[in-house]
Amino acid sequence: MAAIFKRGRDKGKKTKPYVIQYTDHEGNRQFAKGFTDKALTEQLAAKLENEVLLRKRGMIDPAQERLLAIKQSPITEHLDAFDRSMANNTPKHRKLTMTRVTRVIEGCGFLTLAEMDGEKVVDWLNEFREEEDIGARTYNHYLQAADAFGKWLVLTKRLPGNPLVGMERLNAETDVRHKRRALTPDEFARLVEAARNSGVEVQGYDGEMRARIYQISYLTGLRRSELASLTPNSFKLDDPQPTLTVDAACSKHRRKDVLPMHPKLVTLVRGWISGLDPDEPLFYRLARRKTYTMVQKDLERAGIPYETHEGLADFHAAGRHSHITRLVRSGASIMEAKELARHADICQTAKYTHIGMEDRAEALAALPFPLAPAVVEALVEDADLQAVVTAWPRLSEEIRRQIRELAASTSTDR
Incomplete structure (x- = not known):
């Protein structure tokens, strides 16, 4: 039987509500806030007791009740929890994901989880794409962030299924907004020298430091944020195979990466880390610098176009794409x-x-031209081995072997 009472501090105060004490279907004592009117509170207590009875008889599923309550709760509560769940990701990834998810949620006008709908998200994104003139790749980034939120809701048992599943990505190949090109070895060498001899600072780095950043980017293929995470502790230069390590928190795919090092880079890094503390960054605050500005200015000094019909040669292109x-x-x-x-x-x-x-x-020219054995024999009879090899410099090793054997046989017969 439910008990109705007022707390000790509220006794005699008509404006204070009654409290209901009852036992739930699992035998646990529960409290619920009543009304200032005793009769209304008694009615609420009777309703709570009736629900407990229905749960005991299996006529009300507590799990379904919990799920319904979650679906009707404010979506902002779940966004905050989703944000906290990404604490182990890089700050940049966490911020970008939350910015995109929040923009989708607000754009669609979703107030509760029950209102989330994949079709509405796609409709809003199409309108957003037209209004903001965003490319297919950016469209897909927003879609991916929203889908990640939906998957997290299922993973944390907030929803039985992802309401945003099935949203199709656009083909980014048909709408390239930021096409990049790789630098040739000659262009890259000129870029490094232009930076080193510039005598000016760009984005807080002098010429020598910019040259170092370009070199390690080219020789490792690391992304800007990964380069920014490197410290002397990241390198094992004295191992039989020298390596560098990118921590999981800084790697794009959130896994610890151990990479072999180019022999030339091993020599360079030994000099770069001399005098640095073990945890001191090699390139201070690189993740916050406008690296494309650095490359653009140094390419200009080197007389190399920043943009051609092949695409842009920004920092990502000059380093990772070229690598x-x-x-x-x-x-x-x-x-x-x-x-x-x-x-x-x-x-x-x-x-x-x-x-x-x-x-x-060049690859096509290296394709071996098929010659029948009779043709090879005729070639040997008509010319010596050196003349044949000179005439066909790209003959396959198999044909060369046949020619040598036939030449040796012919020589013996003579």
Whole structure:
């Protein structure tokens, strides 16, 4: 039987509400706020007792009740919890995700979780895209942030299913707003020298420091935020295979990355970290600098265009894009380049590999021309081995072997 009373400090005060004490379906003592009117409070107590009875008989599912209460609660409470759940992510990722999710929620006018709907999100994003003239890639970023919020709601059992599932991404390849190009080795060398000899500061870095940033970016392929996280402790220069480590909190895919180092970079880093404290950043506050401005100004000094028909040569392009492109051009397989770039799949790596007409022509010229054994024999009979090799400098090793064998056989017969 429920008990109705006023707290000791409220006795004799007509404006203070009654309190209801009752036992729930699990046998736990519960308290509920009543009304200032005793009769109304008694009615509420009777309603609570009846609900307890229905729960005991299985006519009311407590889990469904909890879920309904969550769905009807203000969505801002869940956004705050979602923000806290990203505490282990980089500040930049956390801020961008929350900015995008909040903008979608407010744009759609969602006040509770029950109002969330994928179709409404897509409709709003299409309007937003038209009004703000955003590209397909930015559209997908907003969609991805909203979907991440939906998945988190399911993971934390706030909802039984993601209400935003099934929202299709746009094809970013058909609407490229920020096309990039890789620098050639000659262009990159000129960029480094232009920075080193500039004699001016850009974004708080002198020429030598900018040259160092460009070099390590090119030789590692690290992103700006990852470069900003490097300290002397990030390097193991005396191991049989020297490595550098990017902590999970600073890596884009949130995993600790241990990468082999280029031999030349090992020598450079030894000099760079001399005199630094173990936890002192190599490039102070790099994550907050406008690195594209640095590259743009130094490219101008080097007489290299910042933008061509192939795309922009910003910091990401000059470093990471050039790094991955040069790996492939130097003979690394696409899978090796993928692992070094730490991409999820080779499709992403392929987007960073800028192969031009000259590269394709060179690859095509290296294709062995098939020659029948009779033709090879005729070649040997008509000319000596050196003449054949000179005439066909790109003959395959198999054909070369056949020519040598036939030449040796012919020599013996004679």
